[in-house]
Amino acid sequence: MGLTLAEKILSKRAGRLVRAGELVVVEVDQVMVVDSIAGSFFKRLEQLQATPRFPEKVAIVIDHVAPAANVEVAKAQKEIREWGNRYGCRVFDVGRGICHQVLVEERLALPGGIVLGSDSHSTTYGGIACFGSGMGATDIALAAASGRTWLRVPETVKVTFKGRLAPGVTAKDAALEMVRVLTADGATYMSIEMHLKDGAEALTRSQRLTLANLTVEAGAKCGLVVPSGEILELYEIPDWLYPDPDATYAKEVEIDLAALTPRISVPFYVDNVEEVARVRGKRVDQVFVGTCTNGRLDDLHEVAAILKGRKVAPGVRMLVIPASSQVLEAAAADGTLLTLLQAGATLGTPGCGPCMGRHQGVLAPGEVCVSTSNRNFKGRMGAADAEIYLASPRVAAASAVAGYITTPEELPGA
Amino acid sequence: MPRVWKFGDSINTDDILPGKYAPFMVGEDKFHTYAFAHLRPDFAPNYQPGDILVAGKNTGLGSSREYAPEALRKLGLKAIIAKSYARIFYRNLVNLGIMPFEAPEVVDALQDGDVVELDFEQGVLRRGAETFRLRPPPDFLLEALKEGSILEYYRKYGRFPGESSGG
Numbered sequence: 001m002g003l004t005l006a007e008k009i010l011s012k013r014a015g016r017l018v019r020a021g022e023l024v025v026v027e028v029d030q031v032m033v034v035d036s037i038a039g040s041f042f043k044r045l046e047q048l049q050a051t052p053r054f055p056e057k058v059a060i061v062i063d064h065v066a067p068a069a070n071v072e073v074a075k076a077q078k079e080i081r082e083w084g085n086r087y088g089c090r091v092f093d094v095g096r097g098i099c100h101q102v103l104v105e106e107r108l109a110l111p112g113g114i115v116l117g118s119d120s121h122s123t124t125y126g127g128i129a130c131f132g133s134g135m136g137a138t139d140i141a142l143a144a145a146s147g148r149t150w151l152r153v154p155e156t157v158k159v160t161f162k163g164r165l166a167p168g169v170t171a172k173d174a175a176l177e178m179v180r181v182l183t184a185d186g187a188t189y190m191s192i193e194m195h196l197k198d199g200a201e202a203l204t205r206s207q208r209l210t211l212a213n214l215t216v217e218a219g220a221k222c223g224l225v226v227p228s229g230e231i232l233e234l235y236e237i238p239d240w241l242y243p244d245p246d247a248t249y250a251k252e253v254e255i256d257l258a259a260l261t262p263r264i265s266v267p268f269y270v271d272n273v274e275e276v277a278r279v280r281g282k283r284v285d286q287v288f289v290g291t292c293t294n295g296r297l298d299d300l301h302e303v304a305a306i307l308k309g310r311k312v313a314p315g316v317r318m319l320v321i322p323a324s325s326q327v328l329e330a331a332a333a334d335g336t337l338l339t340l341l342q343a344g345a346t347l348g349t350p351g352c353g354p355c356m357g358r359h360q361g362v363l364a365p366g367e368v369c370v371s372t373s374n375r376n377f378k379g380r381m382g383a384a385d386a387e388i389y390l391a392s393p394r395v396a397a398a399s400a401v402a403g404y405i406t407t408p409e410e411l412p413g414a
Numbered sequence: 415m416p417r418v419w420k421f422g423d424s425i426n427t428d429d430i431l432p433g434k435y436a437p438f439m440v441g442e443d444k445f446h447t448y449a450f451a452h453l454r455p456d457f458a459p460n461y462q463p464g465d466i467l468v469a470g471k472n473t474g475l476g477s478s479r480e481y482a483p484e485a486l487r488k489l490g491l492k493a494i495i496a497k498s499y500a501r502i503f504y505r506n507l508v509n510l511g512i513m514p515f516e517a518p519e520v521v522d523a524l525q526d527g528d529v530v531e532l533d534f535e536q537g538v539l540r541r542g543a544e545t546f547r548l549r550p551p552p553d554f555l556l557e558a559l560k561e562g563s564i565l566e567y568y569r570k571y572g573r574f575p576g577e578s579s580g581g
Contacts, residue, residue: 023554025577039438040480048569065439076438120478120502134502136480138509142568150554150574184424185472189501219475221501269424356433356477377428377476384452 002244004156005224006191009112009131012240020155020248030057030108031143032117034099035073036064037136038080041118044141053147055088059108061099062092066351069359097324097350100124100132100292104209105326111227112241116143121292121374123216126192126223127209128231129241133222154191154221155250157182161211163258164199168409170302171207172294172372172392174255175214176263180273181253188219190250193243194226200257201229206296213293214374217270262407265390268378276395279405285367286317287400289345289393290353294372295323297330299393304336306397306408307343313403319361321348345400357381363388370399416464419457420526423470427503429453430474430482437481445481446488463490466532466539468524470496474503483507493532495539495548497521508555511563515548 003011003019011018013026031052033041038060045051052058060080068074077094084091092102099119103109109125115132116122118140125132135149143149159178165171182192192215196203203211208225215223227237262276289295289303300322312318320340322328328350331337337347354361355373363369363386371381376388389405398408408414433439435448450457467486473496474483483491483506494507497518507514513534520539523546524530531540537548550556557575561567567575 023576025574036433036436036438037479037481039442040484044565047565050569070439072441073438118478120476122478134478136478136502136506136509138480138563138565139505142564142574146568146574148574150577184475185498185500188472188498219472219500356428358434358436358439362434375428375476377426379432379452380428382434 001248002246004191004247004249005129005193005226005243006131006154006156006222008240008243009114010151010153012112013114018153020153022153023150024153025148025150026114027148028057028116028143029113030059030103030115031140032099032103032115032122033058033060033140034064034119035060035062035066035077035080037118039076040137041141042079042083044138045145048141048145050145052087052089052144057147058089058144059103060084060089060091061096061102062094063098063351064356065358066094066349095325095349097327098292098295098352101296101323101327104128105324111231111235111237116140116149120216121213123220123223124209124213124292126212126215127225128205128235129224129227131222131224134216152189154189156191156193156247157187158193158195158249158252160195160197160254161200161257162198162254163256164202165257166260168394168407169260169262170392170394171203171210173260173263174257175211176265176273176390177255177260178211179214179217179271181255182218184217184269184271185219187215190220192218192220192223194223196225196228204230204298205234206298210293217374262392262395264395264405265376267376267387267389270375270390276391276405276407279389280410282405283368284316284370284399284404286319286361286363286369287396288319288354288361288369288371288373289396290321290323291355291373292323293374294393295321295327297327299372300327300331300336300340302393303397304339306394307345307401308339310343310401312344312400316400316403318345318400319348319353320345321353322350324350354381370396370405372396415529415531416462416466418466418468418524418526418528418530419461420524421467421469424472424475425453425469427474427476427479427482431479431485436479446485449485449489458489461489464492466530467491467494468496468521469494470521471498473499475500478502480506480510483510483512487512493534495520508551508558509564511559514551517548520546520548
């Protein structure tokens with residue numbers, strides 16, 4: 001009986017063959033801490049009377065409220081910088097970008113590795129076949145102190161994406177469709193193993209990161225995309241980093257990319273996914289393009305292609321927040337930013353932006369936001385009754401131009 | 415006597431503690447007073463230490479923010495009974511020493527406001543003359559909880575429960 005990709009990675013690290021259901025304690029390659037939990041992380045280490053066992057394997061990213069929005073946050077971030085200096089741990093400061101994007105860019109997350117992050121969207125690393133998983137401050141502090149963590153080897157749900165994306169359909173639509181099919185707890189405690197075939201291998205690293213990012217919205221512990229296509233050019237992939245053909249899966253699902261249409265997640269749960277056509281015409285107050293789901297260069301390119309020669313509708317605020325300083329720089333160099341600004345978009349500091357309702361675009365009561373992010377829970381971006389619709393950068397851009405939810409294909413004059 | 419605070423399915427970490435009330439936004443001394451601020455504003459002001467939280471399926475989905483369950487612990491929560499849990503939230507509960515019982519039939523039987531008594535050791539919940547059996551969490555977690563929390567366990571033994579020593 002063969003092994004799944006998650007079993008392969010954990011077996012390799014444990015130095016013995018392990019299967020779903022077993023508990024393992026494994027060494028981790030990188031422990032990632034975000035600004036919003038750093039204070040809890042420091043307190044836990046004090047409680048343990050411990051310091052980072054491998055300082056080079058601990059990175060803190062200031063991204064969740066960057067730059068600081070108030071004095072409490074400013075104090076917390078000052079402490080992060082001092083702590084990083086004291087223990088020799090990397091600190092990625094204000095403006096460098098969103099933790100997951102930064103760890104991929106800095107090659108601190110690599111195929112076959114194990115990265116634990118104090119952020120639930122740490123599943124993102126699975127886009128490059130890195131076992132990424134989110135945990136709370138205590139688990140993260142234990143991992144920093146010991147260099148290890150305990151894990152239950154997960155069962156696996158196999159999701160096969162086949163075919164090429166139809167024109168106007170994106171990886172975000174595929175990811176939302178996956179969450180719809182699996183539901184919000186359909187992969188709880190499990191690994192989602194994503195197989196790309198019959199043309200789907202063409203999905204880029206950025207698109208694979210989007211797929212893996214959303215796997216936690218189905219409850220997954222990790223979401224691993226089997227290496228192929230561009231990943232084989234960007235990384236050296238060891239022979240063992242593939243699932244066995246006779247691996248055992250708890251569930252198998254197939255999604256036909258060629259038959260997919262634009263998707264949108266409707267308040268207040270991520271798995272509440274509809275065709276965009278079903279909610280077309282809904283008035284919009286704010287559009288937010290960014291986050292660890294869709295704040296990369298290709299996402300900004302999609303938006304610019306739609307905004308070129310057009311204007312954001314009167315009364316709509318269009319916020320664009322690149323996922324990292326590298327994305328921002330590239331978008332400045334190739335003219336993308338100018339197109340966005342000429343259309344009436346406004347730019348924010350690379351980071352998480354208003355995704356969790358702390359600053360830079362908090363919603364008022366009754367407001368409606370189309371966001372390229374990954375969560376639309378009640379009250380997440382501000383007022384409890386504000387509505388968040390999750391969609392692709394294309395749908396976000398088109399909705400900004402129209403002033404209501406729509407696709408680019410349906411824009412007047414398109 | 416402790417009472418039951420009953421919630422439905424899919425209460426998420428933004429319900430339990432909205433992101434804007436994180437300790438690093440409002441201060442370590444205040445964040446717990448915002449527990450369920452949107453979903454149930456009467457909760458934090460009226461919660462008494464020892465009261466039991468009862469919830470439906472996929473409890474605690476969403477963010478990894480440990481300060482969400484930490485806010486509940488700060489209010490005095492020691493146990494949750496739910497139909498099922500989201501993964502990160504479950505680990506966070508155990509790590510904070512909050513006992514996560516999984517018992518769908520008990521959840522269905524309990525009503526908001528019920529007065530109950532919970533015997534942690536025996537895993538028995540009483541409501542008047544009625545008793546409900548609760549299945550305890552896995553041994554690995556109980557071993558950690560015996561030391562108070564997994565932090566205490568690791569500090570004492572320098573290893574994780576079930577891990578051979580010297581790791």
